[in-house]
Amino acid sequence: MTHVGCIWGLFLFLSLSLGWTMAQQTNNTRPVFYCGGDLVSDSGFVGSEGFPSFYKPNSKCTWRITVPEGNVVMLSFRIFDLEADSQCRYDYLDVYNGHSNLVQKLGRFCGTFRPGALISTTNTMMLEMGSDAETQGRGFVAYFSGAKPYVDDQEFCGGKMTKAQGEIMTPNWPDKKYPAGTSCSWLITVEPDMVIQVKFDKFVLEADTYCRFDYVAFFNGGEKDDSRLIGRYCGDQAPQPIITSGNVLLVQFVSDLSVTSDGFLAHYTSVPPGSQIPTLDSGASTRSIPPKPAVKPAESKPPAVTTQPPVPTAKYVPPEIPKPVKPTRGQGQATTGRRVPIPRPNGKRPVPQNPLCAKACKRDGTIKTSFCASEFVITGKVNSLAPGPRGTLFVSISLIKAYKAGRLTITQVGETMSVKLVSQCKKCPLLRRGANYIIMGQVNEAGRGTLEPGAFTAPYKAPHDKLLMNINNQPC
16 A cells, blocks of 8 residues: 555646646646636646745745636645744735635635645636745645536535534545545534534545554644544444544544545534543444654553544643742752742732843754754744743743643634743743744643743744754654
């Protein structure tokens, strides 16, 4: 199957190389995507300027797609990576149901979540992409094609779901088997004070001991991050009910280019946190691949046949971190370990401070050593800074990308993901609102990221993504 995967990758590359239209030309090795143009064809690819390089800042590009009369435009995104923002105010892609921005807008998109398939009501569609001066991504690539109205809707799957309950199913369900070479992503979001429960009615996917070929995977939050993986499932018996730790669930279905099967039908519903799920014997012919046992490394691995997802709220004893409420425990602070109260004229007791904050504000370690030692590594924009108790600082981050997430709680706000951090010292490390940073640190019992005075932070620029990805791909 690995060989088949390589063939599929080569096929996609050749498709991109040969599928450009009038708005795209070739340099003999790959298609060259320009800023806008008229795409008149039965089908083809459209992409951001310069893809796969980072798109240009301060740009605005418009693509007008036209397919033959009597057809509608079907647009399917293959890759999507724009600067994230809750309202897509900075970098965005607007899709219109026609050749004008005065007609119905089919959606505005940003961030890294790949939008679901879009279908026009006529034979025309328009894409309009804008970018600001900061934080560029790699942009997008989408495939468009003309089809008869409402005939091939079953070929598409995935998208965003915000209702309290709903259903997800494989393409072609229940009439025929799901197609080969399919990838679908559903992003389910319910009320903030609820969690999501998923129950399968039918489940038949290609069986494999490690679920390498056809599978459905569930992730807490909106990121495909192995540390947030609930489970990966395949086989011919339904997994046990699945429940999330928060109000956001990402579901990904993948099929390779060989064996296909009937697929699955599942229903999700929002339930109060702490709802109990009955334990059922799922049988030996369903396989699941649970996440790596990062929370309880001492426990033995579960049998390959189990489908019980790991409990994301398992108790965890984090590495010892100096606590601002108990300054006498500061490590290496023999001369300042005892706090001497300073009397005030009004007689009020002074607020205790963390003795570590008295040290010179200096970053510890290099980017590589800090990456390996940190429990989370992210890039993001500082949305807000708020004073906390005993000299701490609460930091809200709009996530650009998570390279390591660990037990860090990531939540969705609009179209983007966000995290909450607490810095033990108000002025160290120094963060400024509105700026983009690389941030590394640890995670406390509540899933909140914590920053010590020496935590690695640095201003983030788009080229840093390649450096961080290289480090992430190397063993620590």
